[in-house]
Amino acid sequence: MDEAADIQRFVLLETLRLAVPMHMVEMRHWSPAALSAVAGDSAETVGSHGDALQFGGKHCAEAFNALARGLASTALTAWGGVTWQGLHWCTVPDCVGPDGDHPNPFPELVKPAPAPRPIFDLHLPDPEAA
Numbered sequence: 142m143d144e145a146a147d148i149q150r151f152v153l154l155e156t157l158r159l160a161v162p163m164h165m166v167e168m169r170h171w172s173p174a175a176l177s178a179v180a181g182d183s184a185e186t187v188g189s190h191g192d193a194l195q196f197g198g199k200h201c202a203e204a205f206n207a208l209a210r211g212l213a214s215t216a217l218t219a220w221g222g223v224t225w226q227g228l229h230w231c232t233v234p235d236c237v238g239p240d241g242d243h244p245n246p247f248p249e250l251v252k253p254a255p256a257p258r259p260i261f262d263l264h265l266p267d268p269e270a271a
């Protein structure tokens with residue numbers, strides 16, 4: 142990577158380091174459906190204008206905000222948060238990162254694991270013997 146790309150990446154990550162938590166605070170009481178809608182809209186915007194993040198242009202701010210809001214809404218809904226480009230956001234205060242302890246936010250929804258299916262060896266007839 143050249144120096145300009147390194148600087149551009151540094152600026153993107155440092156601004157996301159600020160913007161994503163700000164959006165998380167704004168959206169922290171939103172319903173999962175509303176957060177999911179934000180994530181979907183953000184993915185669409187980043188998908189169609191993501192090149193503006195790299196090359197600039199009139200959609201650069203829109204793409205950046207969509208990326209930050211998408212990461213924030215995902216961090217608020219996904220068990221374990223979200224990790225992108227080495228940055229991690231989640232709902233666990235003082236989280237150490239993606240490998241940190243992320244308790245299940247919805248333990249009532251966890252179904253017990255089903256019993257394993259029985260396994261039988263089935264011996265097929267030898268085609269040479271027929």
Ligand SMILES: [Zn+2]
Pocket residue numbers: 221222229230231232233236237238239241243
């Ligand atoms: Zn975390």
